[in-house]
Amino acid sequence: MNTHTGPLLTTAQPDLVERKIAPSLERRRLRAYTLMLLIDAVLLNLAFALASLLYEGEWWEPRTMLAAQTILPVYFTIALYNSTYGVRALGDWLFASRKALIALGISAGLLNFVAFYLKANAEFSRVAMTLGLVFSAIALMSFRRLVPIIIDRFWAGRIRNQLVINDGGPSFSLAKCSTISAAKYALDPTSHDPFMLDRLGKLLRNQDQVVVSCPRERRASWAFLLKSSGVYGEIVSEPAHELGALGVHRYSAQERTTLVVSTGPLGLRGRITKRLFDIVVALAGLVALSPVLLLVALAIKLEDGGPVLFVQRRLGRGNQFFDMLKFRSMRTGKLDLDGERSTSRDDDRITRIGGFIRRTSIDELPQLINVLKGDMSVVGPRPHALGSRANSKLFWEVDSRYWKRHSLKPGLTGLAQVRGHRGATEEEKDLTDRLRSDLEYISNWSLGHDVAILFRTVWVLTHENAY
Incomplete structure (x- = not known):
């Protein structure tokens, strides 16, 4: 169709x-942020080492360097949350300097506060500490001034x-x-x-x-x-x-x-977190389930000699098409590439092994490869075939908000699935129930939510509407 x-x-x-x-600039920016983190660590250590040399007469004096290495993780924690390492910081050195100085000042204040209550102030030289902070501030600002120049030189200023x-x-x-x-x-x-x-x-x-x-x-x-x-x-x-x-x-x-x-729906930190979660779960799933995948592939091949995988075009993130993988569960001559006919109980198109893998959701496992490729996530709105209908209407004709569910990558499982919204969409309500859950998931995304949905999926792998 x-x-x-x-x-x-x-x-x-x-x-x-x-x-x-x-072209994607996200990896380039991530490399730049990582390099900035490393250079900042070196600059802070060198600044305190110089302070110890000038005041204590000893390069890398242990007490002064202890202060540097104590302040560094606090500085990075604050800097990562106040946009010291962000897109704007790559192109606006005044903004980047201000954020770095704020992070440095708060870190110094917290260190002094903790040291006071632990009665550890005597462990640090006040003069060396002050000189170290001053030199650190100068070094951080100088480096921030160089960053846009370097970007102009090597990236033509495009961030x-x-x-x-x-x-x-x-x-x-x-x-x-x-x-x-x-x-x-x-x-x-x-x-x-x-x-x-x-x-x-x-x-x-x-x-x-x-x-x-x-x-x-x-x-x-x-x-x-x-x-x-x-x-x-x-x-x-x-x-x-x-x-x-x-x-x-x-x-x-x-x-x-x-x-x-x-x-x-997600900022940079959220996208990185979700992608790392996807990679870890997908790799672990492929390794752990490899015997099942091989056995199912063999059973499909032995039953009728047809292809093991069924590749169907689905709608993904940003309303873009992608090829979704499934174990083939239908007879080769009756494959439904556009999804124009919903599967029904006792469907004559489904093979014997196909009926089993559909009831147990095993047919969806090859989508772990889609997750690794970046087409899908482990958790997200389930992708639909282009010709899918509810009450003889295309999904977007039932509710125009349908397109909004594609602002995130589609998932192997999702909030709608763990709530029991699965199977054929015979009535419009079958779609609107799923859509409501999908939009709720997008609005309230968190890593903890993804983990909870993944665990809940175990209890709905077999479902009365899965056929």
Whole structure:
């Protein structure tokens, strides 16, 4: 079944979209933050060593260096939480210096406070400590001043991906940004065409900031799309209550105002935490379950000689398509690539081994590979086939909020599944119950929540609606 209702790309061919996909700068920034952490540690130690040499007459005097190594973990703890190591700190040395000095000052104050109550002040030389802090402050500020210069030299000053989409609104541009025409790429915010949404998702991939300039009547539609895509988005506009703006940015040089309408559900720390959790669980799962995977693969092959895996296009993060893996549970001549027909009890398409692996959810295990590839998470909204329907309606026709569930990566399991919302979607309520749980999960994400859902999944691996 082809659910594409609008025209395919005419003015913007697929290869043109691929060429416009921005490279990810997240790894580059993470390397920069790590290097800054290491250099800060070296600078703090050298500053206190110099202080000990000048005051005590001994390089790396033990008492003075003890103070440095005591203050360092406290400094890093505070610095990691006050944006000392953040995107803005890479390009704005005054901001970065201010944050580093605040972290250093608070660390020194906490150290002095603890030392006072432990009666350990005598262990530290006040003069050497003061000199060490002064030298540390000078070193940290000097290094912050060098960071933008180094970035300009080696990265051409580019630390963020910024995209401006011109959809017929006021003229707008940002320094070192990419600008595209909505018409050239056939982007229509009022359309629910999944092919258009996949195209937009690819263009928004790896973007740190997206600004849309459009006519007033299209602002609400663009705001909805940006929220659904899970990106930080702004719309060039005067404040409008119906957009649910999260903030206002004023670009004085252009006399333009934008409304922040989306930020993405997870910040950098949350994305890193969730990704590490996914990798650890997926690797452990593949190793621990490898005998089961091999036995099931062998059983499928022996039953009818067909392919072991079933590959189906699903909707993923940012409304982009990806190929989801499952153990094949249907007869080779009756595979449903678009998911237009929901599985029913005693379905004549399902093989004998297929019925067993579907009832026990074993057919979903190959998606651990999707998790390692980065297409999916261990926990998240379950991905749906393009032709999935509820009461003869496509899912997005039942509730337009459906697209918002794709602001996070889809999951092997999710809040909807552990609540028992599984199986065929015969009625609209079957979808809306899942959608409500998915949106609740996205709004309240935490690592602890993911762990709890993963454990609860064990109790719903077999379910009366799993067939």
